[in-house]
Amino acid sequence: MQPLNVVLLQSDSRVAESLVSALASSSTSVRQVKSFGELRNSIEKHVAGIAILDMEAASISDVEHLSREFPKARIVCTHRLADEDMWAAALNAGAVDVCPPSDTRGILRAALGNHVMNHSAAA
Numbered sequence: 001m002q003p004l005n006v007v008l009l010q011s012d013s014r015v016a017e018s019l020v021s022a023l024a025s026s027s028t029s030v031r032q033v034k035s036f037g038e039l040r041n042s043i044e045k046h047v048a049g050i051a052i053l054d055m056e057a058a059s060i061s062d063v064e065h066l067s068r069e070f071p072k073a074r075i076v077c078t079h080r081l082a083d084e085d086m087w088a089a090a091l092n093a094g095a096v097d098v099c100p101p102s103d104t105r106g107i108l109r110a111a112l113g114n115h116v117m118n119h120s121a122a123a
Contacts (some may be wrong), residue, residue, distance in 0.1 A: 001035060006048060023111070036057065051076070054077045055079040056080070063075060076097055076099065110117075
């Protein structure tokens with residue numbers, strides 16, 4: 001099975017380390033970036049199927065642009081204080097979910113979707 005390419009923009013270095021570690025053990029290739037521009041470029045360059053985006057480093061408009069520019073990519077947003085309005089706006093903009101950055105399991109579930117199920121069934 002081919003590894004999935006993931007691009008991660010996360011402002012909290014501890015959260016980023018945790019996500020990189022968890023994603024690496026799920027048969028994925030993870031590239032951590034420092035800016036939204038770098039995120040866009042990396043999705044394109046590495047044909048990333050998943051973008052994990054810290055909403056403290058981007059906007060709903062950015063999510064919408066990513067969704068239009070990379071319609072096959074799964075976009076998962078994170079935010080420390082996401083409320084229902086932000087969650088709804090992010091989903092309407094094209095994200096598959098908005099998770100607290102501390103919810104590594106939820107982020108992985110949203111990011112990997114069926115890949116986790118398929119990978120587990122193949123094991």
